Amino acid sequence: MMRNLFSYLVIIGCSIVIAGCGSRNVVYSEPEVEFVSGTAGSTTGLNDDAITTSGLGDGNSNDSASGVNTYGDLLGMRVVYFEYNSSLLSLASEAIAQAHAKSLASASGVQVILEGHADERGTREYNLALGESRARSVANVMEALGVSVSRIQIVSYGEERPVAFGYDEAAFALNRRVEIVYQ
Amino acid sequence: MNKFELKTSVARTVLAKLRLNIKLVLLLIFFAVAKEAFALLTIEIKKGELVGGIPIAIVPFALEGVGAIDHKPADIIEVDLDFSGKFDTLPRAVFAGDPSDLKSVQYQQWRLTKVDAIVIGKVINLGEDQLEVRFRLVDIVRKQQIVGQKFTVHASKIRKVAHQISDIIYQQLTGEAGAFDTMIAYVAVTGTDQDRHFDLQVADADGFGTKTVLSSTEPILSPTWSPDGNLLAYVTFEKVQSITRPIIYVQNIWSGERKPIARHPGLNSAPSWSPDGNSLALTLSKEGNPEIFIYTLNTDSLQRLTRHTAIDTEPSWSPDGRSIVFSSGRSGAPQVYRIPVAGGAAKRLTFNGNYNADPSYSPDGKSIVMITEQGNGFRVGLYSDKDRIVKELTTTIQDESPTFSPNGEMIMYATQHGGRGVLATVSKDGSRQQTLKFQNGAIREPAWSPLKRKKRKL
Numbered sequence: 001m002m003r004n005l006f007s008y009l010v011i012i013g014c015s016i017v018i019a020g021c022g023s024r025n026v027v028y029s030e031p032e033v034e035f036v037s038g039t040a041g042s043t044t045g046l047n048d049d050a051i052t053t054s055g056l057g058d059g060n061s062n063d064s065a066s067g068v069n070t071y072g073d074l075l076g077m078r079v080v081y082f083e084y085n086s087s088l089l090s091l092a093s094e095a096i097a098q099a100h101a102k103s104l105a106s107a108s109g110v111q112v113i114l115e116g117h118a119d120e121r122g123t124r125e126y127n128l129a130l131g132e133s134r135a136r137s138v139a140n141v142m143e144a145l146g147v148s149v150s151r152i153q154i155v156s157y158g159e160e161r162p163v164a165f166g167y168d169e170a171a172f173a174l175n176r177r178v179e180i181v182y183q
Numbered sequence: 184m185n186k187f188e189l190k191t192s193v194a195r196t197v198l199a200k201l202r203l204n205i206k207l208v209l210l211l212i213f214f215a216v217a218k219e220a221f222a223l224l225t226i227e228i229k230k231g232e233l234v235g236g237i238p239i240a241i242v243p244f245a246l247e248g249v250g251a252i253d254h255k256p257a258d259i260i261e262v263d264l265d266f267s268g269k270f271d272t273l274p275r276a277v278f279a280g281d282p283s284d285l286k287s288v289q290y291q292q293w294r295l296t297k298v299d300a301i302v303i304g305k306v307i308n309l310g311e312d313q314l315e316v317r318f319r320l321v322d323i324v325r326k327q328q329i330v331g332q333k334f335t336v337h338a339s340k341i342r343k344v345a346h347q348i349s350d351i352i353y354q355q356l357t358g359e360a361g362a363f364d365t366m367i368a369y370v371a372v373t374g375t376d377q378d379r380h381f382d383l384q385v386a387d388a389d390g391f392g393t394k395t396v397l398s399s400t401e402p403i404l405s406p407t408w409s410p411d412g413n414l415l416a417y418v419t420f421e422k423v424q425s426i427t428r429p430i431i432y433v434q435n436i437w438s439g440e441r442k443p444i445a446r447h448p449g450l451n452s453a454p455s456w457s458p459d460g461n462s463l464a465l466t467l468s469k470e471g472n473p474e475i476f477i478y479t480l481n482t483d484s485l486q487r488l489t490r491h492t493a494i495d496t497e498p499s500w501s502p503d504g505r506s507i508v509f510s511s512g513r514s515g516a517p518q519v520y521r522i523p524v525a526g527g528a529a530k531r532l533t534f535n536g537n538y539n540a541d542p543s544y545s546p547d548g549k550s551i552v553m554i555t556e557q558g559n560g561f562r563v564g565l566y567s568d569k570d571r572i573v574k575e576l577t578t579t580i581q582d583e584s585p586t587f588s589p590n591g592e593m594i595m596y597a598t599q600h601g602g603r604g605v606l607a608t609v610s611k612d613g614s615r616q617q618t619l620k621f622q623n624g625a626i627r628e629p630a631w632s633p634l635k636r637k638k639r640k641l
Contacts, residue, residue: 085512113426122517122554122556123510123517123583123584124404124583125404125540126541128404128496129452129473129512130512136468156449156450157402
């Protein structure tokens with residue numbers, strides 16, 4: 001069902017269809033199934049009136065029943081998490097990135113900063129690059145959905161700004177993240 | 184048993200007890216000059232592991248016309264030699280007298296203490312804060328002087344002279360260059376998890392004479408010395424167009440003057456000096472992905488070196504200037520690769536270990552130190568082109584930032600000790616490990632200066 005909800009068509013040969021895709025020749029289309037409409041602004045927590053969630057149709061009710069997050073839920077999620085040493089997005093993380101991309105697409109002028117982070121294992125410099133790579137993964141999803149490159153800023157703090165302290169997997173998991181920060 | 188033999192026998196017992204102590208903690212208190220704060224450094228030496236070093240006694244230097252001095256040359260030399268791991272200094276309780284000139288050395292009695300050599304000397308007041316420091320290295324077996332020298336210095340330079348004497352002793356007795364009259368740069372972190380303060384500091388290689396060259400509320404990473412020992416390149420986080428991001432600076436440690444050399448969008452990190460000091464290898468992501476570039480200082484120009492969709496970072500120049508080793512995620516977890524500076528294909532060097540990163544060459548170019556994870560935690564590892572294997576050198580689990588001493592004998596690195604960041608050293612064969620602890624805060628990101636420096640003043 002997740003696959004159904006978030007599967008996408010890959011269009012070869014970039015285009016006119018989506019503004020701002022620049023020189024990319026592989027783009028993600030709009031999701032086949034629209035996101036489930038959420039409780040809109042109140043749960044997005046975006047603190048920015050320019051961002052709206054209106055205009056989205058109902059999604060697949062089966063997905064809602066199975067606990068899949070609604071568009072509003074997804075927008076409320078401002079952090080995506082990663083596996084150790086990886087900057088690949090899980091399907092759930094990709095859904096969050098897509099929701100924010102749609103939100104950005106409908107709110108021109110809003111900028112987003114993607115802050116990449118790593119857990120403390122390994123070397124500081126490699127982790128700095130890893131955080132950058134994670135933020136880049138999120139940016140790629142947003143850009144593919146039409147968010148202009150100029151509206152996305154990427155920054156990595158590597159392992160330097162942990163949110164959880166402790167040398168254990170619980171802390172590591174929370175620190176391997178990209179924070180989506182609206183400006 | 185005559186009186187002397189009895190004394191020696193007691194002394195032997197004392198000596199044996201001392202050797203049984205696994206850790207002899209040498210506590211050194213340093214009163215810095217002028218406005219500098221009181222600093223405390225502890226060097227924990229695993230003394231048990233040092234047995235087998237060259238036995239030597241450092242006799243306290245006689246003071247002539249000098250009341251008391253804060254920095255006693257014999258104390259400094261003794262710590263230096265112990266710290267090197269190549270010497271076994273004799274406890275003073277069992278000394279055979281305290282000679283300060285050749286004619287008063289009682290060779291027979293010194294022979295009984297089993298030392299091969301002793302160091303004697305004097306500090307003479309010349310007036311107007313000038314001191315003459317004389318020392319002699321004496322061969323107890325052959326009953327002759329090996330080397331003797333005198334230095335005339337300002338009183339404030341006495342530690343430097345002591346380190347130079349240590350270098351001479353080390354050179355004479357091991358046949359290798361000493362690295363005592365060198366410096367280290369590191370980052371000291373103080374404050375709480377939520378409110379941290381970062382100081383980039385430089386100090387003598389024994390941790391004394393600390394000077395802060397940069398203070399920030401944002402992290403400071405990867406300090407690295409220019410080959411002439413005058414400049415530090417480092418990464419600091421700074422606001423550029425309202426976003427706090429990593430920027431690379433080069434700073435003159437004497438004048439404090441600094442300039443940003445890379446502040447492109449994205450990552451600006453991991454600087455490494457070329458051996459001629461004209462260029463730096465850097466990691467930049469301005470073209471979308473962390474890649475290694477070569478930045479030339481004079482022309483302010485950039486040349487891209489790596490091209491790969493995976494992470495490429497942590498470049499480090501080979502001493503011959505021809506190649507750069509770096510870490511790359513092209514096989515998944517990071518491994519160490521080498522690429523010709525002139526361009527060409529990168530070749531993977533490391534195959535054992537789940538994670539190999541932060542490589543840097545030994546001064547002779549024969550081996551590469553790095554952080555390795557082989558199922559035992561993150562440790563200092565050494566790779567050689569001869570063995571083509573990464574060998575673990577340490578037994579700790581959170582090691583970072585290994586840096587070779589400029590004579591290639593030791594590796595300093597950052598690790599955790601009692602939940603706190605500390606600096607530690609390990610000999611290049613892994614046989615001797617020591618921990619350096621500073622009184623306040625956590626210490627990380629060490630970088631050992633080169634041997635030759637043109638200028639030495641702060």
